[in-house]
Amino acid sequence: DIVMTQSPDSLAVSLGxxxxxxxxxxxSVLFSSNNKNYIAWYQQKAGQPPKVLIYWTSIRESxxxxxxxxxxxxxxxxxxxxxxxxEDVAVYYCQQYYTTPWTFGQGTKVEIK
Amino acid sequence: QMQLQESGPGLVKPSETLSLTCIVPGGSxxxxxxxxxxxxxxxxxxxxxxIYYSGNTDYSxxxxxxxxxxxxxxxxxxxxxxxSVTAADTAVYYCAGGYSxxxxxxxxxxxxxxxLVTVSS
Numbered sequence: 421d422i423v424m425t426q427s428p429d430s431l432a433v434s435l436g437x438x439x440x441x442x443x444x445x446x447x448s449v450l451f452s453s454n455n456k457n458y459i460a461w462y463q464q465k466a467g468q469p470p471k472v473l474i475y476w477t478s479i480r481e482s483x484x485x486x487x488x489x490x491x492x493x494x495x496x497x498x499x500x501x502x503x504x505x506x507e508d509v510a511v512y513y514c515q516q517y518y519t520t521p522w523t524f525g526q527g528t529k530v531e532i533k
Numbered sequence: 534q535m536q537l538q539e540s541g542p543g544l545v546k547p548s549e550t551l552s553l554t555c556i557v558p559g560g561s562x563x564x565x566x567x568x569x570x571x572x573x574x575x576x577x578x579x580x581x582x583x584i585y586y587s588g589n590t591d592y593s594x595x596x597x598x599x600x601x602x603x604x605x606x607x608x609x610x611x612x613x614x615x616x617s618v619t620a621a622d623t624a625v626y627y628c629a630g631g632y633s634x635x636x637x638x639x640x641x642x643x644x645x646x647x648x649l650v651t652v653s654s
Contacts, residue, residue: 469645472640472642513577517639521593
């Protein structure tokens with residue numbers, strides 16, 4: 421199984437400041453045939469199901485604000501919230517869908533400082 | 534935005550079988566791959582498996598011996614059976630869907646609200 425490891429486990433950021441979450445996969449999730457990294461990012465607010473923010477490492481899902489961005493390749497990936505808003509308080513998960521079993525990171529809790 | 538809906542018993546006895554169904558609105562059941570994902574209280578997300586309208590399935594190795602998924606396209610629904618449950622299977626169970634062309638590699642674009650299933654005598 422591909423192990424996904426996120427860091428940090430939690431972070432507190434002031435409103436309007438940048439939040440950065442890292443995700444490392446235990447093996448490459450790059451499909452050489454199309455040069456795509458099969459990484460998605462989800463946001464889960466309290467009492468709600470996860471919501472996809474980013475897929476293929478850096479493509480924003482329709483309707484997701486552009487303050488959310490994803491980057492990375494191979495085994496190292498990053499989700500950045502450029503200017504944290506109050507509604508961004510949530511737990512964020514990375515997920516690889518390169519090979520089954522699909523696996524998630526342990527989650528990063530983002531709070532307001 | 535497609536909203537899925539899980540249904541099933543909220544309480545299952547140890548050693549029995551957990552059964553959940555997910556309704557897919559709008560006749561989209563033949564378009565997407567359908568998965569079950571679970572989340573123990575206060576913990577992270579675990580993928581259980583997926584099924585396609587053709588009946589093709591793939592299950593997580595950690596649960597494969599106890600999992601069966603089925604799909605009924607005429608009723609626009611798919612189901613999860615998890616046998617021989619223990620307290621460790623207590624979780625919110627989500628149904629989720631994603632799109633893939635060719636080899637199934639998909640992220641979870643659509644989610645249900647989740648169904649809490651507690652395993653207890």
